[in-house]
Amino acid sequence: MIELRIHGRGGQGNVVAAYLMAAAAIKEQRYGQAFPAFGAERRGAPVQAFVRIADAPIRRRSQVAEPDFLIVQDQALLHVPGVLVGLRSGGGILVNSVDSSEQLTEQLGHPTIAFGATALAQRHLGRPVPNTALLAAFLSLSEVLPLGSLAAALSERFKGKVLEKNLSLIEDAAQQVPGGVWRENRND
Amino acid sequence: MIEALEGSQALARAVVLCRPGVVAAYPITPQTHIVENISKLVADGVTDLELVSVESEFSAASVAMGAAAAGSRAYTASASQGILLMSEVLFNISGLRIPLVMHCANRAIGAPLNIWNDQSDSMAVRDAGWIQIYCADNQEAIDSTVQAYRIAERTELPVMVCVDGFTLTHTLESLELPSQEQVDGYLPDYVYRRSLNVRQPISQGTLVGPDVFPEARHSHHQALINAIPEIERANADWAAVCGRDGGALLTVEGDPDAEIGILAIGSTIGTLAEAMEEFPDYPKVRLIKLRVFRPFPIEALRAACAGLRKLAVIERAFSAGMGGIVGTEVRANVPGVTVYNYAIGLGGRDIPLTIYPRILDAIAGDDTRFQILDVDLSRLPEEDR
Incomplete structure (x- = not known):
């Protein structure tokens, strides 16, 4: 089983990101589970959501305490207490950031990839919503699921222009990070 | 077909598959998504059920009760403080032996104010005379929803299907909805023997004095005891239809x-x-x-x-x-x-x-x-x- 924790801020599509990832797993005939940890729901507040992907039915409903990977939608959240807690040793962190991956890896003590998802999203969607770009980058890094499964999950949730723009965004995002570098960090 | 669905979204579809004529509900987290999704299905023309916007949970339960008494399959849902505001009506629904189904998206009760999951709400109305089914997962919640209508209509007892708020309602997972044919084959058209009808007027909810009140109570208690084999049968028959068995009791x-x-x-x-x-x-x-x-x-x-x-x-x-x-x-x-x-x-x-x-x-x-x-x-x- 692979467990992810996605950190973001209210309004960044954190829950949708988790739902899309689990839906992509289900599209691949695997089992997926995703749920948010709701807090005070308001724009800008730190929020988190959890994803599990497995080859057998997932029955546990506990929050993901020891994630294999973290996706962090806002670099400033790295300074919020608890964001890095429980990350499995060797587990990777994907951060929406324009800083250098090497510097962040050294700073955080975990393999970290910095990826400027906001600018890329702005270019494709015309809106600074980084969630789908980060998902695509994560799939590219970890190869947990093929990118096509994310496209299929997006196609179920969005239509028309929004879908088209997101599909072009994830194609682009997947190319922006080194493919497969986190294959060995997986725990499944 | 296995689909990736959020619990609430799946429950809304399960309710609509049961072909209720009337849905009345007032939003309260974490139940809101269920009724929101039903309203989407209405807007999309998937169902022509009457969605009644009300001003409180008291009214939601009252409208659902009236609709069921008037001969329409009905549904409502709530949670937490909403269940408490409904509670007077919940006792009336069961006491009048009206077959209604509702979801309780289980949530704590304030104070202190808390929107998250526990089961204080449905447990607070455990003595309301309803059948209560607690679901372990969303698949069971889907299947229990369909079974609940069968049980309610055969026993003339209302059924509260309890689903843990957020933990189930807001979790997306692999789920399978039954087909319309499966549900239609399992669930006959709504029939309520004491349905309100202007051609054959009857009185319901009249004053019952000490001369017969204990007998009315006994009969309600006995009806709940007698519902046990109906609950087991509803589960076994549904398992035969869809191949899934969430367990009866x-x-x-x-x-x-x-x-x-x-x-x-x-x-x-x-x-x-x-x-x-x-x-x-x-x-x-x-x-x-x-x-x-x-x-x-x-x-x-x-x-x-x-x-x-x-x-x-x-x-x-x-x-x-x-x-x-x-x-x-x-x-x-x-x-x-x-x-x-x-x-x-x-x-x-x-x-x-x-x-x-x-x-x-x-x-x-x-x-x-x-x-x-x-x-x-x-x-x-x-x-x-």
């Missing part, structure tokens, strides 16, 4: 020969089941999932507990000043078994896998007093510990 897994058992209600069971595999240093137990809480399935419970020495009852609510609700009822009905009773996960506190060894450590001793097992006493002043 309760189910047992784990080690059937274990002398130690854990009984839980609602979505906690899955976490306990996986935790049992994750802690090989701890023995496997007999894990009992109690699905039906009203009527209380005494015979099935005794059979499930046969041979047990110790049983831990885990619940997400309690009666302040007394202790566990489920635990107290179980203790009263399983002679010879030492019952330990813990509340966990109140107000949405996460229930981690480590709860399993914690429960087993707690029941190793002789102290059977009720405890909130995951409480942190160090955060309380001395006199409150």
Whole structure:
């Protein structure tokens, strides 16, 4: 089983990101589970959501305490207490950031990839919503699921222009990070 | 077909598959998504049910009651404080023996204000005379929704299908909805024998004096007891239709020969089941999932507990000043078994896998007093510990 924790801020599509990832797993005939940890729901507040992907039915409903990977939608959240807690040793962190991956890896003590998802999203969607770009980058890094499964999950949730723009965004995002570098960090 | 669905979204579709004529509800987190999704299905033309916007939960329950009494299959849903605001009507619905189905998206009750999951709301209305079904997962919640209409209409008793708020309602997972043909074949058209009809006028809800009130109460109690075989049949018949069996009154897994058992209600069971595999240093137990809480399935419970020495009852609510609700009822009905009773996960506190060894450590001793097992006493002043 692979467990992810996605950190973001209210309004960044954190829950949708988790739902899309689990839906992509289900599209691949695997089992997926995703749920948010709701807090005070308001724009800008730190929020988190959890994803599990497995080859057998997932029955546990506990929050993901020891994630294999973290996706962090806002670099400033790295300074919020608890964001890095429980990350499995060797587990990777994907951060929406324009800083250098090497510097962040050294700073955080975990393999970290910095990826400027906001600018890329702005270019494709015309809106600074980084969630789908980060998902695509994560799939590219970890190869947990093929990118096509994310496209299929997006196609179920969005239509028309929004879908088209997101599909072009994830194609682009997947190319922006080194493919497969986190294959060995997986725990499944 | 397996789909990736959020619990609420799946429940909305399950309700619509049952072809209710009237849905009335007032939004309250975490129930809101269910009715929102129903309204989308109405807007999309998937169903032509009448969605009635009301100004409170009291009205929501009243509209649903009136619609069901007037001969239309009806539905409502609520949670937490909303259930409490409905509570007067809930007693009327069951007392009038009106077959209605509702979801309770289980949530804590304030004060202190808390929007998260526990089961204080449905437990607070356990004596309202409704059948109560607690779902372990969203698939069971879908299947229980369809079964609930069959049970309600055959027994003329309302059914509350309880789904843990957020933990189930806001979780997206692999789910399978039945086909319309499957539901139509299982669930006949709505018939209510005392349906309000201007051509054959009857009175309902009239004053009942001491001369017959105890008989009316007895008959209601007996109807709930008599519902047990109907609940079992509804489950078996549905399993024959769709191949899924969520268990009728309760189910047992784990080690059937274990002398130690854990009984839980609602979505906690899955976490306990996986935790049992994750802690090989701890023995496997007999894990009992109690699905039906009203009527209380005494015979099935005794059979499930046969041979047990110790049983831990885990619940997400309690009666302040007394202790566990489920635990107290179980203790009263399983002679010879030492019952330990813990509340966990109140107000949405996460229930981690480590709860399993914690429960087993707690029941190793002789102290059977009720405890909130995951409480942190160090955060309380001395006199409150």
